[in-house]
Amino acid sequence: MEGSTTQKQLNVVQFVLSISLALFVFLWSLDLMTSTFQVIGNETVIKVLSVTSNPFISLFIGLFITAVIQSSSTSTSLIVAIVASGGMALENAVPMIMGANMGTTLTSTIVSLTYITDNKEFKNAIATGVMHDFFNIMTVIILFPLEYYYHVLSKLSILVASIFNQSPNLNPTGQESRFGLFDYINGFLIDSVAYKAILVILACISLFASIKIISKIISKRMIGGSDDRFQEVFFNKRLKSFGLGTMLTAGIQSSSITTSIIVPLGATGKIHLGKIFPYIVGANIGTTITALIAAFNKSEAALSIALVHFLFNLIGTLIFLFIPYLNKLPILYSRKFGLMTAQYRVIGFFYILFVFFILPLALIFLNRL
Template identity: 25%
Template sequence: MFEKFSWTGLIGGLTFFFYGIQALKNALQLASSNRVRWVIEKMGRSGIRAFVLGTIVTVLLQSSSATTVLLITLAGAKLLELDQAFGIILGADVGTTFIAILFSVKKIAEYSLVIIAIGFILNVAAKRGKIKHYGSILLGFGIIFFGMHLISMSTAPLKDSVGVVSVFRYVSNHPLASFIISTLFTAVIHASAATIGMVISLSFAGLITFEAALPIVLGANVGTCVTAILGSIGTGTEGKRIAIAHTLVKLVGAIVALPFLGEIARSVSSVASIFSGSGLDVTESGKIAASHLLFNVAVAAVFMPLKKPFVALVKKLYPEPRRDEEKPFAPRYLDERFLSTPLLAFAQARRELIRVAGYALDLFISSLEMFGDSEDVPLCVQEIKKKDDKIDVLNRAIRFYLSRLSQEELTPEQAGEQFVLINIAGNIEEIGDIVSRDLASLAMDKWEQGIHFSEEGWKEITDFHSLVVDGFNLTISALASPHPDIVREIQNHQQKVYLLEQEYKKTHIKRIHSGMSETMRSSAIHWDVLNNLRRVHGQLTYIAKTFMESPFLKGNQ
């Protein structure tokens, strides 16, 4: 294609290559992420099962960094611990080599324009759904391979350049420098597949040998850990431990391998020659991809049996820190970095919803103090309103965060989940308003008029309040770990609340008929308190039912 080196060909090839990497990653995540988080939450276990799970998930997402950041997110939500995540991390490192193996097949690059055409047709022909996602995936693959083809063709003439040959000879003779440069480059671009893909493209052009590429492969494996480290900023202890474990595994593996690069190269070449003798020609690019795979398989084979002592070491290196005084009025989990990946953004929003639901529960529990016979009722009401203001801040932040997700980049299921989570934030805010506005107003009326509940009436209110608290706890459980059984339990609980409300209203009327003075004076307030407590439980039932019927969860049950 090019008789001499072409800067435009190289720059154009790099542009297509990096754009294709991003497009493919986005397409794969859109097509598969609906189930990925749920699968990891439910099936993430120690041992071989977790390793296989990590491999499969990363083949789907085509980014070990994305898998690791997802694990960090789940750990921050208290849904996963390091000992569960460790096997998934090792599997993710193996799964990410799949695309490098595809990169090494030069024939695919030669048909890249055909792949682009097929992907484009599928993408345009289908308005939504799986076919459109498959078209986007093929389009991303095609653009990557076309970029690689341009890179190899535009740089092929450089193999006759004395200066370029000298540069690559220096690279071959200084593996440590190659390793460091590769680590830094991969850390900047956040994609080990991109680094290895570029090296494979240069091998197609005959500019780099397998031996010279080995330290670059090791550097790419270490450099990709930076994404996980950045993703752990602002998360809890377990999230940071997962990032540390991922980095240590890669770093130790690379440090051990660096002194033996010559032996590794000879071993891989010997195996390749055996295949060549059987009629299967293993190219330099094939050896590069194979070394990437073998490194990660070897690391997994060494560290899997050492899981328990290694996890213990990481926990010693990063112990549970002392907790500073929290600031509940500020969002804790709504990280803007995750907005480009809806899967992770929804996970962060759910964490914040669970947090704000906890504050709403605390608010509701405190509401009973407003109806006591203490002289501190105005102070209690003031504290209730302050707590509700903080809940309002968090709910507004959640809704704003979710609204920033682009509708065009969401699947129908993700758009449905976005709608559900925004609605739930509104329901929690409504609970806060019922307590701080309606119940607080009733409490002030009772205090200002000097009204006292009868002993029987006060017991009814406290018992009814306790029943709603139970419903609150069930709803938070449904948000943290969705299951249809919890929703059924909440719906049954709603029936209990309704029946108990009717029973207490009947006994209240009987007390009025019997002429109890306290009951007669407190009748209107007593009645309205029960009504508002029931309204709170109604919101809880609606939250659980809406969440469980969201398209995202219905697709994963």
């Protein structure tokens, strides 16, 4: 009995240390990527993100960039920095924030494709993976026209930011002075490495590796033999499931991870789609919290764009989680898409290529002609 207790304690310590190390690498790689982009990319990023004032193109630029780097936190932080520095108007940045929300859903969809060898699990996995996509797409369908014609999100975020009476207490670039452990490490790397593209590649590899490790560790922990009680406690009610998604994502700082680790539970049928959906919606809220808190130390413009990210997800949550009938639509269409993809495997691959890469690149390219 004593040996069993000791082994459990060792397993817990190992779990905590593994997660802590992977999270450290994850956060470090995000900081390195952002810092490097700020060094080599202030002008470059502004040119890329400001190629057009067309809100439709801005939407797909945000989608494409986030799909490539697979972190809405990173892409949103870059947009916040550019808006705070005056390189882009708030109204032009709002569609990019919407696109970033859509782009970050790619990871869970790709994870669902790994179940392609088992027809039943594949159907459930696809339905679980694309539910995050469909929630964000449906929210964009509602809010994008309201922003396009009436600037609803822009005006609302400015109003809320003004309530906090933010003052421009920053340097001219809109960035805070750098400090902390990551700053010393990344400052040394940036000063030492002549070719900054190497640092971007290093950050990308570290980012993806840490996401995979965290996903694997947490997924294994959640699907283990002692998992039934965990599911019973956290997924028996919508608000509990929503709260778990919110808190877990706020802690890990990546909805890509928290929505990906739920795919195995959906694939095996351990948790019903209707119970997973509130968790995914909560993850969308959780991913905005860190950036929102950080924005309070920046300018009013930075806070405004961070609030856009939060308000977009909050309004989508209110619509698709609490309004009768509408709260069934993402689940219904996800289930239908899962059935269709299970019958015709190529649909899943075509969906990813078309929505996240072909369509955004085609629109961006056509706009440059």
